[in-house]
Amino acid sequence: MPKQENGQKEDSIIQNDLSESFEEEVRAFLSDEEKLHLFDDLTKVNPVTTTTVLKCLQARYTVNLFYTNAGCSLVALNPFQPISCLYSPELMREYHVALRPQDLKPHIFAVAEQTYRNVQSQLDPVNQSIIVSGESGAGKTWTSRCLMKFYASVAASVISPKGNETVERIEKRVLDSNPVMEAFGNACTLRNNNSSRFGKYIQLQLDRFHHLSSASIQTFLLEKTRVAYQAPNERNFHIFYQITKGATAEERLEWNLPEGADYRWLPNSERNLDEDCFEVTRDAMFHLGIDCSTQNNIFKVLSGLLHLGNVQFSNPVDESQPCELEDKTKDFVKTAGDLLKIPVEELLESLRIRTITAGKQQQVFKKPCSRAECETRRDCLAKVIYARLFEWLVLVINESIYADPSVWTSFIGLLDVYGFEAFPENNLEQLCINYANEKLQQHFVAHYLKAQQEEYAAEGLQWSFINYQDNQNCLDLIEGSPLSIFSLLNEECRLNRSSNTDLFQTRIEKALSNNQCLSRNKFSKKPNFIISHYAGKVCYQLAAMVEKNKDPIPPELVHVLQNSKDPLLQKLFPMTERNQNSIKTQNRAAVVTVVSKFKGSLEHLMQILNSTTPHYIRCIKPNADCKAMTFKREEVLSQLQACGIVEAITISAAGFPIRIPFQSFTERYEILRKSRGPNKNRVCDKSSYHTAEKKGETLVAGDDKASRSVVSEILQNVVTEQTTAEQTGNRAGNASVYCGKTKVFMGNSVLEQLEARRAEVLNEKAFCIQCCWRKFKQKKLVKERWSATVIQAAIRSWLAKNRFQRMRRAANVIKHSWRKWKAKMAALAAAELDEGDEKAFLVPGAPVISAKPPCSLDTSWPLHAIIQFWPLGLVLAAAPVTVRGLRRDLSLLASLRVRQGSDCCRVESFGCGITSIRALPQGSIKFHCKKSPLHYANVSPHTDACSVTGFNQILLDRKKLLPT
Numbered sequence: 005m006p007k008q009e010n011g012q013k014e015d016s017i018i019q020n021d022l023s024e025s026f027e028e029e030v031r032a033f034l035s036d037e038e039k040l041h042l043f044d045d046l047t048k049v050n051p052v053t054t055t056t057v058l059k060c061l062q063a064r065y066t067v068n069l070f071y072t073n074a075g076c077s078l079v080a081l082n083p084f085q086p087i088s089c090l091y092s093p094e095l096m097r098e099y100h101v102a103l104r105p106q107d108l109k110p111h112i113f114a115v116a117e118q119t120y121r122n123v124q125s126q127l128d129p130v131n132q133s134i135i136v137s138g139e140s141g142a143g144k145t146w147t148s149r150c151l152m153k154f155y156a157s158v159a160a161s162v163i164s165p166k167g168n169e170t171v172e173r174i175e176k177r178v179l180d181s182n183p184v185m186e187a188f189g190n191a192c193t194l195r196n197n198n199s200s201r202f203g204k205y206i207q208l209q210l211d212r213f214h215h216l217s218s219a220s221i222q223t224f225l226l227e228k229t230r231v232a233y234q235a236p237n238e239r240n241f242h243i244f245y246q247i248t249k250g251a252t253a254e255e256r257l258e259w260n261l262p263e264g265a266d267y268r269w270l271p272n273s274e275r276n277l278d279e280d281c282f283e284v285t286r287d288a289m290f291h292l293g294i295d296c297s298t299q300n301n302i303f304k305v306l307s308g309l310l311h312l313g314n315v316q317f318s319n320p321v322d323e324s325q326p327c328e329l330e331d332k333t334k335d336f337v338k339t340a341g342d343l344l345k346i347p348v349e350e351l352l353e354s355l356r357i358r359t360i361t362a363g364k365q366q367q368v369f370k371k372p373c374s375r376a377e378c379e380t381r382r383d384c385l386a387k388v389i390y391a392r393l394f395e396w397l398v399l400v401i402n403e404s405i406y407a408d409p410s411v412w413t414s415f416i417g418l419l420d421v422y423g424f425e426a427f428p429e430n431n432l433e434q435l436c437i438n439y440a441n442e443k444l445q446q447h448f449v450a451h452y453l454k455a456q457q458e459e460y461a462a463e464g465l466q467w468s469f470i471n472y473q474d475n476q477n478c479l480d481l482i483e484g485s486p487l488s489i490f491s492l493l494n495e496e497c498r499l500n501r502s503s504n505t506d507l508f509q510t511r512i513e514k515a516l517s518n519n520q521c522l523s524r525n526k527f528s529k530k531p532n533f534i535i536s537h538y539a540g541k542v543c544y545q546l547a548a549m550v551e552k553n554k555d556p557i558p559p560e561l562v563h564v565l566q567n568s569k570d571p572l573l574q575k576l577f578p579m580t581e582r583n584q585n586s587i588k589t590q591n592r593a594a595v596v597t598v599v600s601k602f603k604g605s606l607e608h609l610m611q612i613l614n615s616t617t618p619h620y621i622r623c624i625k626p627n628a629d630c631k632a633m634t635f636k637r638e639e640v641l642s643q644l645q646a647c648g649i650v651e652a653i654t655i656s657a658a659g660f661p662i663r664i665p666f667q668s669f670t671e672r673y674e675i676l677r678k679s680r681g682p683n684k685n686r687v688c689d690k691s692s693y694h695t696a697e698k699k700g701e702t703l704v705a706g707d708d709k710a711s712r713s714v715v716s717e718i719l720q721n722v723v724t725e726q727t728t729a730e731q732t733g734n735r736a737g738n739a740s741v742y743c744g745k746t747k748v749f750m751g752n753s754v755l756e757q758l759e760a761r762r763a764e765v766l767n768e769k770a771f772c773i774q775c776c777w778r779k780f781k782q783k784k785l786v787k788e789r790w791s792a793t794v795i796q797a798a799i800r801s802w803l804a805k806n807r808f809q810r811m812r813r814a815a816n817v818i819k820h821s822w823r824k825w826k827a828k829m830a831a832l833a834a835a836e837l838d839e840g841d842e843k844a845f846l847v848p849g850a851p852v853i854s855a856k857p858p859c860s861l862d863t864s865w866p867l868h869a870i871i872q873f874w875p876l877g878l879v880l881a882a883a884p885v886t887v888r889g890l891r892r893d894l895s896l897l898a899s900l901r902v903r904q905g906s907d908c909c910r911v912e913s914f915g916c917g918i919t920s921i922r923a924l925p926q927g928s929i930k931f932h933c934k935k936s937p938l939h940y941a942n943v944s945p946h947t948d949a950c951s952v953t954g955f956n957q958i959l960l961d962r963k964k965l966l967p968t
């Protein structure tokens with residue numbers, strides 16, 4: 005039995021191994037992991053799964069590619085280190101001047117440029133928005149800053165000097181708003197050294213020439229609690245550290261900030277960050293129109309808050325008395341009062357004594373606060389001052405970058421919002437942040453998915469193949485009417501009863517039990533509720549939630565601030581009629597809660613976003629420790645889920661990511677139709693297509709039909725599965741192409757097929773053109789060569805003829821001289837003979853023969869003499885003409901000696917193409933001619949048989965004379 009078990013185990017191990025190796029093989033076949041980093045779009049990895057997407061992102065991250073497209077979003081991975089040239093002005097220009105910036109590498113500048121071009125094209129909706137999201141430390145602020153710089157640089161290319169001045173001024177101010185907002189709104193947290201503690205929407209307004217003419221900034225939900233409370237290892241807002249570290253000695257004196265002093269609300273001040281630079285903030289404030297005295301006033305108030313933070317209370321001995329001040333903190337109250345220009349007594353009273361108005365007569369009672377209440381009031385005072393100061397700063401910045409709406413015609417909005425948050429303990433802040441993210445996710449869904457759905461439906465394609473979950477249910481749970489978490493929270497605040505969290509928990513459960521997105525952690529003792537967000541479940545603690553929602557500001561505090569002599573505080577807390585009566589009417593006033601305020605501003609923002617064309621940049625933090633070049637898959641995956649990328653990828657892959665209008669399709673792929681072989685249908689289709697073309701606009705419907713048939717024909721040629729989709733009208737049968745009413749819908753694979761076929765056909769055509777051209781060129785060349793040959797032949801034959809004639813003339817001269825000489829010699833010989841004969845005949849008895857000229861002699865003997873001498877003539881004729889005098893004589897003699905010594909002549913070169921002479925005394929003489937390099941040199945211009953060249957002619961002539 006154990007053996008059998010072992011055997012089964014082994015079998016299953018082998019099977020597992022096999023299936024794993026098979027999977028590996030399939031994976032390797034589908035996606036070449038070595039080339040994974042080459043995918044610019046996550047929806048194009050094969051297959052589109054979270055695993056491959058993660059691998060692709062990681063592969064790109066390791067080769068310093070931080071941006072990747074994901075359908076209509078851009079995924080931005082934080083490098084956590086400066087990357088040279090990644091945001092240089094040169095790169096900005098490259099994207100700005102590119103013909104198709106989307107064809108360049110994915111980058112935030114590509115998104116920025118596309119957005120800018122959309123505005124330029126004036127296509128509805130003209131206004132654009134870029135939604136930058138991600139968790140804390142993912143790089144949202146960095147990205148927004150880079151985008152602002154991009155637009156500032158694009159707008160700086162204005163030609164008119166006056167316009168340039170305005171643009172530069174606005175551009176500088178817009179950029180200067182960053183350090184100011186960051187100094188007052190950012191802080192060092194555990195997750196990010198420069199964490200924005202507020203949401204921000206910046207509108208860059210462009211005039212009709214698309215130049216930056218003005219801007220406006222809207223902020224959301226500043227984390228004001230940070231002024232009075234900082235989590236362990238976190239810090240307060242940067243500005244507090246800037247003033248304590250950067251103030252001059254004079255300022256320290258004026259603001260009462262002695263060097264090295266300790267402030268409870270200034271933890272971790274020993275840490276020095278880049279963000280602690282006071283000068284940068286001051287310069288930027290100055291450029292934004294905040295003069296030195298106002299700046300001084302601001303820093304004085306901030307210093308007052310730091311002193312206020314050091315005020316500590318102790319329980320009184322008598323409960324009917326206000327809380328005591330701890331000895332060591334008495335000075336701090338005084339200093340705080342001095343700096344805030346509030347009399348110390350008034351300040352202390354507002355912190356320690358509550359005013360209650362009760363009864364029909366609205367009687368006013370004063371009640372000392374408990375120690376905890378005093379501390380809450382102290383913190384509240386600081387928070388309210390800081391929050392109003394921040395609001396006022398935003399107002400000042402807006403005023404300095406504002407322009408009348410008549411000046412600008414369009415805008416590009418940049419939204420930098422906090423990403424989805426899920427901590428071990430979550431409260432109202434997280435609820436608001438996650439609510440904002442749900443809203444934005446819905447916007448994304450509405451834009452991306454619903455737009456797809458509507459388009460498919462309009463084109464007659466059934467929307468049945470993509471299953472996506474709308475988050476409306478979750479939003480209904482949070483903000484719905486009449487019953488939702490927000491409405492219940494507001495009700496609790498309105499009722500103004502002391503909050504019982506257990507009861508509140510039961511109330512929520514009862515009222516919203518039918519919403520599937522709501523649940524509760526039953527194992528926790530603390531009252532809570534869980535919301536199933538699109539990005540995951542988050543458990544919210546109910547403790548203090550109602551109080552936080554009320555965000556009450558004790559009227560005594562407002563009153564004391566309104567009575568301050570400080571000009572800035574007077575601006576921040578102006579005295580109004582309503583304020584004056586606020587103490588009396590506090591209980592009856594409608595409570596404006598945090599959630600209702602937040603909901604209002606978010607709805608306003610959503611209205612703006614809905615009227616624009618959105619672009620999404622999803623910032624991802626590759627690791628929680630902010631380490632450079634460290635990629636943690638689990639952390640990235642949870643962020644991809646939180647920003648809806650996983651869903652978007654799935655949908656993109658499942659749907660038809662490519663849609664091409666019929667006209668554009670036929671324009672590009674008509675070539676594929678024509679490339680097909682002749683067929684009846686084609687003729688029919690073509691005629692209908694052309695008919696539609698001729699009739700033009702009058703037959704729009706017919707035009708579409710005709711185009712559709714052309715499109716179908718092309719698709720049938722190239723894509724085999726198209727018929728299925730067309731027939732069924734949906735994605736059944738796995739068809740990846742569909743012919744709609746005005747557009748062709750297709751998957752990437754079909755596009756690839758079409759493009760590949762197009763390239764093939766274009767290649768064929770190009771090849772054909774090349775062949776024709778080469779043929780033509782070849783023919784032309786042959787003709788030219790033939791003509792050249794004819795000309796050359798004519799010239800050569802003329803030259804040869806010339807040469808031949810010259811030689812012939814020379815031979816004639818030789819012949820003539822030789823004959824003369826021979827005759828002379830014969831005559832001499834004859835004379836000698838005659839003399840001899842006469843002498844012989846003079847012998848007695850001998851007959852006397854009279855002397856006769858040689859010519860009159862018997863014809864046979866003089867000929868013999870001539871034959872005896874003709875080699876000499878030859879020798880003379882062939883003797884080198886360049887050699888003269890004695891040498892010529894010697895060479896002649898040598899030739900003669902040879903002649904005498906042997907029957908035949910020796911071979912010798914004499915130049916002029918003659919290499920040897922072989923004299924055959926009894927026979928003929930042969931000429932050996934070296935073949936000339938010229939083609940026609942060997943051809944006799946005379947074609948008749950008797951035309952023999954050179955000496956042969958002479959010899960032949962001689963031969964005729966010889967007796968046969």
Ligand SMILES: Nc1ncnc2c1ncn2[C@@H]1O[C@H](COP(=O)(O)OP(=O)(O)OP(=O)(O)O)[C@@H](O)[C@H]1O
Pocket residue numbers: 082083084085086087138139140141142143144145146147196198199200201422423623
């Ligand atoms: N593209 C980048 N190149 C180099 N460093 C970057 C880049 N993006 C972000 N960082 C680094 O990451 C840090 C965090 O970025 P950033 O402050 O923009 O995050 P955030 O998403 O705005 O966070 P929070 O929501 O907390 O404000 C930056 O201070 C910077 O050091």
